[in-house]
Amino acid sequence: MKRTSLIVFAVVCLIFVLSWVLKAGTIDGDNAIQDAFLVTLASFLTLAIMSFMYKDNAYYKFAEHLFVGVSAAYWMCVGFWSTIVGNLVPRLSEGLSEAFGVPYLGGELDFGFLTLPYPLLYFIPIILGAFLLFRLVPKVGWLSRWPLAFIVGTFAGLNLVRYLRSDFMSQISSTFxxxxxxxxxxxxxxxxxxxxxxxxxxxxxxxxxxxxxxxxxxxxxxxxxxxxxxxxxxxxxxxxxxxxxxxxxxxxxxxxxxxxxxxxxxxxxxxxxxxxx
Amino acid sequence: MRREIPLIITISVGFLAILSFFSPPFEPLGEDFTLFFDIIAVFAFFLGGGNLMRVHIDKLIKRKKDWGFSIVTLVGFLVMLVAGLGKIGAESITSDITREGLFSTLYYNVHLPLGSTMYALLAFFVASASYRAFRAKNREATVLLIAAFIILLGSTPIGQMLTNWMPEGMSILEIPNLAVWIMSSPNLAGQRAIMIGIGLGVVSMSLRLILGIERTYLGKDSG
Known part of the structure; x- marks a missing residue:
């Protein structure tokens, strides 16, 4: 690290602490120190991103790398709680539903000529999802094509009719x-x-x-x-x-x-x- | 085996999904496939997270350029992940993580400022791009320039101020009204032509996929 960079870093840290202390003095309540820290953190991260307008620098890279990590985890957590816990668990197991505090939706899928229990059916996306993770293991990576094929098939089948209806037929009829x-x-x-x-x-x-x-x-x-x-x-x-x-x-x-x-x-x-x- | 099974899956799932629109007994299958799609997409998020960890740990171990920033990514990722999956700071297991707890705090004070500033920064790059685009080099570029200019002016008070002297019988020429008219007539026509084109493209691509003609998604050795 160059001497100038070290001095700049020290100044930034100093301003951060100073801002934190000054901000804490203006906030009322029990969590004044914590709230002041969070506002200062959000401000410094905002400024770090904006510093890119001057040129690519270490502060921008810090904020950028932090954003990548936090974003990936954010979507994983939201996906887990909203889809896996919110939609899969209630259809899979009564015990798990109770543990996660979600209502159990167990039942049967009735095709008229064939009746399938819900839990059995919902093991399919779990198995396919697990296969998708095999992409991280080169030897069995080819198995990840199975869920990909399912995604492609679902997209093609559902969107063929939907797009024909919404983007083609209804757009033409609205034009007349x-x-x-x-x-x-x-x-x-x-x-x-x-x-x-x-x-x-x-x-x-x-x-x-x-x-x-x-x-x-x-x-x-x-x-x-x-x-x-x-x-x-x-x-x-x-x-x-x-x-x-x-x-x-x-x-x-x-x-x-x-x-x-x-x-x-x-x-x-x-x-x-x-x-x- | 490596090629045939995925092809069979695509074809059968595609046909069943189409059947769900036309045959009442198969109707629930369409909803279930959509849910399966969402569940597999969550696993794709996990795959993305795993891959992110692999790439940055590798960068860290091999001391590649800017390896220090990989620590930032990994720490940010792990802290957010533990806060979210563990519902740290939330009252109970049923609490909404986007509203309370450490996950929500990190979202509002780290993720949101970073994300919105990142997009806000694009305003400056859009400004420099608009300088190049707005140079009226030919008639088409001039049309683009005028449309964008009216839309921008129409959404600001200055647009109203400039033309509010217009008589009632010519109110369409007031810049805010003109902006609304552009959005609801020529813009709508252009968007509609594009949407019809997209619709036809999606339908033809879907047919190619379901009939097994399009196989590029299977990778290089898909034949």
Missing amino acids: VPLLVDWHGFGHFFANFSLAADGQFVAMFSNLVIFLGVVCGLIYFFFSKEHTGLFGKASRVGIWILMITFGASFGYTVMGRISLLVGRLTFLFKDWLGIIS
Whole structure:
């Protein structure tokens, strides 16, 4: 470790302790020292991540490595308690359900022509799950393909129908919207013509944009025919519609990130430093 | 054996899952398969944790570059794991770990700040990316620029301030209304075209998997 790095590290530690002590003085209650430590810790971890804007450094790497470890354990624990204890144990054993304090859901799976006891059926994902862990043992690693095959088969079987229903059929049916909204003839249309957001013209124009936009967007994705002539012009409109979509998505993403940043800055200036109320 | 059994599993599970939509006696099977899927996914989390431990212990033992940070990962992982699985600090075995105990404390004071700052940091990188994207080099890039600009302006008070002088009969031209219109009309049309494309892609890929044509998920020696 270089001398400069050591000095910086010592200064950071000093500021941490100082911040902890000062923060503890501003918090009321029995857990003031603990609460002050946690707020200071969260603030220093926030600053450690933000230090990456200057350049990659040891404090960022520390926070990054900590995040990886904590995240992996977080998802393991949540998965264990919500799925294994919450959904598997109640179907597997009465004793285990009692031990974990969850209601036993034992019973039978009735196919009409075949009846299977629940516990027997739910040994299948346990065995397949255990096989998945064999990936860590090279000699029997090939067995991990079995659960993978199950996951792939389930995904394919269930999503074939679901996507056909939600992403294909319902999207197409929602595209066929009336192009003449609240229509009472041309006289009525021109007499009441306006660019009001809730007006008749805007409603009709919006439906036209949706219908033509979807058709032109799909034409752009159709690569079996050369994009020339009228087909090419429609494809060009499709590109424009897609560009507006990407622009809108981009704008929303930027806003989301900025609001997260505002959240972190609020935490630093309000919860930690107490500068803003 | 190494190839055939996984193929049989995929094909039979795929067909049974489809059957669960069309045949009432098989209907519960669809729900059970979804639950099986979730249970196996939890084992995948365990596999991920095991792999993380293996990689970082290996890095530590071999004293590879930045091995010191592997200690941070391992300590963070083990402390969070023990706190979560052991429900340390929670009142009882039935307590929700995301609401009380050491696990919850670590989540709100370590995991959450780290995660949200990590994503917040992307705001700066998005800003630099937007500088490149927002240079109106051609007509398509200009359309993207205008759409993004209206969406951003429409969600801020300045957007309202700039155009609130518009008469009622032209209210669609007010920036916040224009932003809403972009989201609900051209953006919807574009999203829908993409969704239909994705739907067709998923259906064709699912068919390829269930019919055993697509075998790349089985690995290199899948034939």
